[in-house]
Amino acid sequence: MLKSEKSLGIIFFPAFDWAISPTHPEREERLLYTQDQLREEGLFDMEGIAEYKPLVADIEDVERVHFCFPEPQSVVTRSHLVSAGGAIRAAQLVMEGERDRSFAIVRPPGHHAMKVVHGSRGFCNINIEAVMIEWIREHYGPKRVAIVDTDCHHGDGTQDIYWHDPDTLFISLHQDGRTLFPGTGFPKDMGGPSALGRTLNIPLPPNTSDEGYLMAVERIVLPILEDFKPDLIINSAGQDNHYSDPITNMNVSAQGYAKLNSMLNPDIAVLEGGYAIQGALPYLNLGICLAMAGADFSHVREPDYTPEKWKQDARTTAYIEQLCDVLPQIYFNPPPFDGSEKSAQGVIAGDRAIRHKDIFYDTDGITEAQTETLYLCDHCRGLLSCESRSSNNPLCLGVEIPQSACPACRKKGYKLIEDAQIKGAYRYVQLINRLDKEYMRYGF
Incomplete structure (x- = not known):
């Protein structure tokens, strides 16, 4: 045995x-x-x-x-x-x-x-x-x-x-x-x-x-x-x-x-x-x-x-x-990332790290264009937002407040959601708030 x-x-x-x-x-x-x-x-x-x-x-x-x-x-x-x-x-x-x-x-x-x-x-x-x-x-x-x-x-x-x-x-x-x-x-x-x-x-x-x-x-x-x-x-x-x-x-x-x-x-x-x-x-x-x-x-x-x-x-x-x-x-010993050249790593624009992605869903035949933005922060991991449009869905927005978010990033996350509601540019908006364990979605 x-x-x-x-x-x-x-x-x-x-x-x-x-x-x-x-x-x-x-x-x-x-x-x-x-x-x-x-x-x-x-x-x-x-x-x-x-x-x-x-x-x-x-x-x-x-x-x-x-x-x-x-x-x-x-x-x-x-x-x-x-x-x-x-x-x-x-x-x-x-x-x-x-x-x-x-x-x-x-x-x-x-x-x-x-x-x-x-x-x-x-x-x-x-x-x-x-x-x-x-x-x-x-x-x-x-x-x-x-x-x-x-x-x-x-x-x-x-x-x-x-x-x-x-x-x-x-x-x-x-x-x-x-x-x-x-x-x-x-x-x-x-x-x-x-x-x-x-x-x-x-x-x-x-x-x-x-x-x-x-x-x-x-x-x-x-x-x-x-x-x-x-x-x-x-x-x-x-x-x-x-x-x-x-x-x-x-x-x-x-x-x-x-x-x-x-x-x-x-x-x-x-x-x-x-x-x-x-x-x-x-x-x-x-x-x-x-x-x-x-x-x-x-x-x-x-x-x-x-x-x-x-x-x-x-x-x-x-x-x-x-x-x-x-x-x-x-x-x-990773090489430094200054974000000055467009690459898979993305670019740095002011206080933001930005990546543009074109994604193909081979199983479902969906195409997606996405812009991911990380708001750089010295006090926490940073606020994340994703703008996404696919052949299935019109323009959508996702905002994530991380589990370790500082007060400024938490405030900025809710401001992004508020601005999205006012502007009405997005069909669907989702908030992931890991800090307060709040998960919400909005449809316009």
């Missing part, structure tokens, strides 16, 4: 009533095969490992994170609220000390959902990790959080949400965006002016195998986590780096994923992508669960796995070694 060194809570939610289409890669079978595998392997017979049911997130949990236009109910189904509630339940288990670690094996996924939401992109409507993290901060106070996104696709939504947050470290290991959706996630994207270096992208070349992936974790991720000293480590646990995944080009095995998780030692993992439904996901999830529980995972193998077949070539190894030499400096 395998023994667990750490107690682990596992939350399942396959979302039987939600699918993009019956044959879409993101469908309920992704989790059902895993559920069968874990039971067949006797995982829940191990002392310290138990299954839990998800909670249902409230609309307020969504509004704490996202500007949803025209309203959350237009983009969120019951399944999305349960998926986010599964992540919240995972957090609750750890924060209350009921379990040492937790793994939310839930769908629909969330890491492509950005701060502003008009619909679904990359199969994601709301960012379930962000909903979970802000639920933690709402109920347990300010926390330093590190998110390590190991999905094969760049976590562009999570990056967008935490772009200006110095208390959240976001690291994304992913297949190079020049070769895969969403075409983003490059080292030049380092975070906003008040959070430079808190965003770190590690774009890995196609055909990266266990060797390269684990090298990047050991030489880039772990030293940065050691320096950042987070209160919580969250693994955004996408599993589409697997060698058999039908929509990606990487060569990571179940053993590679388990070793990665053992090295990362996350407090909470939340499932993201992974679309090799029978040949990969049951073994990957089993390996991750055993690693999180501190149990022996050496026996976990895919039936068709041949190490030599999926070994990366010397050029790939040399390229990743170069990344390992260079990328840590983005965190430890």
Whole structure:
């Protein structure tokens, strides 16, 4: 009988009533095969490992994170609220000390959902990790959080949400965006002016195998986590780096994923992508669960796995070694941002940091034009506003007063809302006031 060194809570939610289409890669079978595998392997017979049911997130949990236009109910189904509630339940288990670690094996996924939401992109409507993290901060106070996104696709939504947050470290290991959706996630994207270096992208070349992936974790991720000293480590646990995944080009095995998780030692993992439904996901999830529980995972193998077949070539190894030499400096010594040139970082105009973004919602076919403004402040994180227009909605405005807002930024936030009401330029206006826990929306 395998023994667990750490107690682990596992939350399942396959979302039987939600699918993009019956044959879409993101469908309920992704989790059902895993559920069968874990039971067949006797995982829940191990002392310290138990299954839990998800909670249902409230609309307020969504509004704490996202500007949803025209309203959350237009983009969120019951399944999305349960998926986010599964992540919240995972957090609750750890924060209350009921379990040492937790793994939310839930769908629909969330890491492509950005701060502003008009619909679904990359199969994601709301960012379930962000909903979970802000639920933690709402109920347990300010926390330093590190998110390590190991999905094969760049976590562009999570990056967008935490772009200006110095208390959240976001690291994304992913297949190079020049070769895969969403075409983003490059080292030049380092975070906003008040959070430079808190965003770190590690774009890995196609055909990266266990060797390269684990090298990047050991030489880039772990030293940065050691320096950042987070209160919580969250693994955004996408599993589409697997060698058999039908929509990606990487060569990571179940053993590679388990070793990665053992090295990362996350407090909470939340499932993201992974679309090799029978040949990969049951073994990957089993390996991750055993690693999180501190149990022996050496026996976990895919039936068709041949190490030599999926070994990366010397050029790939040399390229990743170069990344390992260079990328840590983005965190430890980020170049100064003066905002004088237009770039992905945005520009500085007086007391404002401004970014213009054109966003395509590939799942729903929506186009969005957005202007994000951070009002720079010496006393707090700064007031955030987002002007957004999409092919679904006319001009909208979102204003966020941060949890640590100073009196001046709080006052300025309400002034923006008041001016929007007077001018009548916006069809929908939403206020996120984290300081006073006030979440309001207006339609004109």
